[in-house]
Amino acid sequence: MVGHKKLLTWDKLRRRNFQGPSICHNCFKNEETLQHLLDTCPIANQLWEKVGFRCQKRCKGPGDIIDTIRQWPKIPYDCAILNYMWNIIPGTVLWNIWKERNRRIFKNQSSPIEEIWGRLHGNLRETMLLKSQTKEDLPTTDNEKNILDNWKLELPQEYATHQTMKCNIKEVRNWIAPPTNSYKLNFDGASKGNPRPAGFGGIIRDHNGTPLQIYFGNIGWDTNNSTELEGLWQGLLVAKRLNLQPLIVEGDSQIIINMATRIQNGSQARKVAGSWRLEARLNNIAHELRNHRALSFHHTRREGNKIADFLANIGVESNQPFQAGNLDIIPSNQQTQECENLLQRDTESPDAGAGTSQGVEPHAQHVPPHANING
Numbered sequence: 001m002v003g004h005k006k007l008l009t010w011d012k013l014r015r016r017n018f019q020g021p022s023i024c025h026n027c028f029k030n031e032e033t034l035q036h037l038l039d040t041c042p043i044a045n046q047l048w049e050k051v052g053f054r055c056q057k058r059c060k061g062p063g064d065i066i067d068t069i070r071q072w073p074k075i076p077y078d079c080a081i082l083n084y085m086w087n088i089i090p091g092t093v094l095w096n097i098w099k100e101r102n103r104r105i106f107k108n109q110s111s112p113i114e115e116i117w118g119r120l121h122g123n124l125r126e127t128m129l130l131k132s133q134t135k136e137d138l139p140t141t142d143n144e145k146n147i148l149d150n151w152k153l154e155l156p157q158e159y160a161t162h163q164t165m166k167c168n169i170k171e172v173r174n175w176i177a178p179p180t181n182s183y184k185l186n187f188d189g190a191s192k193g194n195p196r197p198a199g200f201g202g203i204i205r206d207h208n209g210t211p212l213q214i215y216f217g218n219i220g221w222d223t224n225n226s227t228e229l230e231g232l233w234q235g236l237l238v239a240k241r242l243n244l245q246p247l248i249v250e251g252d253s254q255i256i257i258n259m260a261t262r263i264q265n266g267s268q269a270r271k272v273a274g275s276w277r278l279e280a281r282l283n284n285i286a287h288e289l290r291n292h293r294a295l296s297f298h299h300t301r302r303e304g305n306k307i308a309d310f311l312a313n314i315g316v317e318s319n320q321p322f323q324a325g326n327l328d329i330i331p332s333n334q335q336t337q338e339c340e341n342l343l344q345r346d347t348e349s350p351d352a353g354a355g356t357s358q359g360v361e362p363h364a365q366h367v368p369p370h371a372n373i374n375g
């Protein structure tokens with residue numbers, strides 16, 4: 001889209017008789033033109049610099065931003081993962097500049113550069129998580145290994161080239177919307193004591209943060225891990241029923257995410273599980289995973305999993321083994337309201353990324369993070 005100069009900056013909007021400032025809201029120093037906003041403006045410039053530094057490549061050429069995008073090298077690295085990342089960078093950078101600009105103009109909110117960078121980094125990681133990789137795609141030279149490490153993308157184990165890949169990033173804490181045309185499942189288990197009456201719950205949302213389905217249920221007395229696995233399995237079934245792919249699956253239990261990842265990579269449930277109960281649940285999950293090709297697991301912190309936790313607690317109180325549907329299935333009005341508040345908070349959180357455009361912005365066209373901007 002940017003390649004065709006269609007981005008609606010104010011100088012274009014004014015030609016269409018929009019009333020508004022012509023000043024760039026990302027710096028309040030220059031007129032907002034396409035070239036300024038996406039290239040020379042300090043925010044744009046810093047983002048391009050940061051990306052270039054981590055990639056160890058110059059991102060911007062001598063020409064204007066349109067040339068930069070048109071001439072973006074397709075395969076500058078030897079390694080497929082880095083090339084994949086490199087090719088989603090322009091869309092991700094432009095998208096985040098554009099989002100910040102809209103947030104400032106239409107919501108009167110502005111973020112410091114670190115926060116914008118955090119969102120950009122989060123979008124990039126989310127898109128990377130959807131790309132399944134084989135060993136052959138990994139970097140082989142020390143230089144390329146270091147580049148991937150420096151990005152601290154916290155990719156699943158199978159990406160890991162060496163130990164340093166496993167360090168956690170601190171930039172992303174809250175819920176992040178999945179990339180355009182993909183979905184995110186958050187699941188959780190809850191029990192009052194361990195083992196005690198237990199319930200599970202979860203939610204699937206699209207890239208706007210719109211809930212497509214919620215579910216919860218009570219499974220009687222059970223342990224934490226067993227309950228979490230039930231929550232995960234039921235979520236996979238819901239996603240299959242609605243044919244929601246590609247799917248990012250997030251839970252706040254590192255143990256469960258590790259188990260699921262090992263199962264996905266072909267380990268036997270018997271070897272992964274510590275008990276017969278977990279083994280049975282892992283076998284269910286293994287069976288489901290055969291139907292989900294475009295799926296990735298990843299661990300989130302509790303802040304990013306609040307709604308699933310909330311629904312799991314409804315599950316504990318529920319007298320039914322399973323319920324799924326829209327927000328109407330939540331038993332009380334007060335709880336429905338609480339859930340709506342949590343949903344709102346997730347889509348408005350600074351890390352929400354691509355998922356915050358609703359109604360306020362008069363632009364139908366956006367640059368999604370992985371748009372084919374060369375097209």
Ligand SMILES: [Zn+2]
Nearest residue numbers: 024026027041
């Ligand atoms: Zn500016």
